[in-house]
Amino acid sequence: MGLLLAAGACGPSVVPVSPETLTPARRAVVGGAPEPGFPTVAAIVPVPPFCGEPDEAARVLCTGTLVAPRVVLTAAHCVENADAPRVFSVVFAAETARASAAQRIRVVEGRLHPAWRPGVSDLGVLILASDAPVAPLAWAARAFPADGVGRLARVVGFGADGEGGSGLRRGGLSRITSVEADAFSIEAAPAMSCGGDSGGPVFIEQDGVERLVGVTSFGDLSCTTGTNSRVDVHADFIQVAIEDASRGAPVRTLVDPDVDACAQWCRAHADCPVGMACVARADGTRSCAVAGLEAGHFGPACTGAQGEHPCVKAGSACRLWLPCSEPRDATAPGGCAAAGGGNPGLIPLVLLAWSWGRGRRAKGG
Structure with a gap:
């Protein structure tokens, strides 16, 4: 199945990424x-990215498990688009709609298992911008139990x-x-x-303790298998990600709307x-x-x-997002791109959840 996060307008012209209003009693x-x-x-x-689209309403794409202060283990098909993690947050709360800002941690990198292909080695990791607000799972590689079936x-x-x-x-x-x-099935x-x-x-x-043995990958459409x-067979991949993150990746700065992004x-x-994200420009240079x-x-x-230009989130403020060809002090009316009008300054970002074979489904999105 595919999931589209369209950046180009607000309101009805954006493909929804938010679930319908739900009561807690009916909400996975x-x-x-x-x-x-x-x-x-x-x-x-x-x-x-747009003002008027609250983080609390964002629809769950996938699930993950914190295995180190800044490492979340998940499925490869959740992060197969290398650029997608730049627009992800990981929410450490029992209910996403009620999570505080401190429980929402931005993602700075996604990694795929090098042997991944649909149905095989479906593991990936997300690297967080800062330490998670909870202690990680005490994970250790252990052989899958020989008497596992049944x-x-x-x-x-x-x-x-x-429901x-x-x-x-x-x-x-x-x-x-x-x-x-x-x-295992x-x-x-x-x-x-x-x-x-x-x-x-x-x-x-195992030994009186519930231990991590698998990562959810795919199943049938009726959610019965x-x-x-x-x-256990991919412990090295997980451990390398943990060790890389523990070495102290360079600190990523927060967005400062007063800095000219075209000069970054x-x-x-x-x-x-x-x-x-680092994006290419028409003149061949790249800027943030x-x-x-x-x-x-x-x-x-x-x-x-x-209005003519989109109104985007800039830290705690809302600011116009202008092409580099326009001065930053432009006085054009502020706001989201007009519904249905599109905007040449925006790119759709497609987050693809893989699926294959009749009757199979990826359990993402």
């Missing part, structure tokens, strides 16, 4: 129940609950039906991961502030821009009313 693992524990299990959501496994995620809701951490028990070299007993639970953890009790990637020359995304938008810079304050 089918057949499961709200899960007050497992604070290391977090939701992965897009960060809308045992119960716990799935946890923020995805669909079977039209998502965004609430839920968990429940499934039963292991088969084990392969790279993955489960069936509902009575719970099962569903859309939006991609990348979420699967636990098995699923296949999960084994973490860059070679790679890492050269730009958090939430911005709000992730998902073309090269430009922040202009005057705006209110969200419709």
Whole structure:
């Protein structure tokens, strides 16, 4: 299935990335129940760049597990677009709509397992801009239990609950039906991961402790069976990401709307502030821009009313996003691009969740 986050207008002209208004009682693992524990299990959501699109309304794309202060383990198909993580936040709260700003941590990098392809080695990691507000899972590589078939496994995620809701951490028990070299399959007993639970953890009790053994990958359309990637056979990939992050990546600055972004020359995304990306310009140079938008810079304050240029989030303020050819003190009316009008200064960002074969579905988005 595909998910489109269109940057080009506001209101009805943007493909929705927000769920319908839902009551907490109806909001994610089918057949499961709200899960007050497992604070290391977090939701992965897009960060809308436009003012008037609240972060609290962002729809859950995938689920992940914090395995180091700045490392979130998830599925590869959740981060297969290398630029997509620039517009992601990881939400460390039991309910995404109620998360505070401190519980929303921006992502600065996504990594794919080098052997990943649909159905194989479906593991990825997200590197956070700052330490998560919760302690990471005490993860260690352990062999998958030899007597795994027939045992119960716990799935946890923020995805669909079977009643039209998502965004609430839920968990429940499934039963292991088969084990392969790279993955293992489960069936509902009575719970099962569903859309939006991609990348979420699967636990098995070992020595009296529930231990991480898998990452949710794909399943059938009715959310009654699923296949999960084994973490024991991919321990090296996970450990390398943890070690890289522990070395102290360069500190990424926050967005400063008073700095001329058109003069922020860059070679790679890492050269730009958090939430911005290094983009090519018509003259062949590269500069930092709000992730998902073309090269430009922040202009005057705006209110969200419709106008010639989009009104974007700039820290705690709302500012016009202007092409580099226009001065930053332009006095054009502020606001989002007119509905249906489009804007040459914006680029659609497509976040693709893979799927293949008849009757299969990726459990993302």
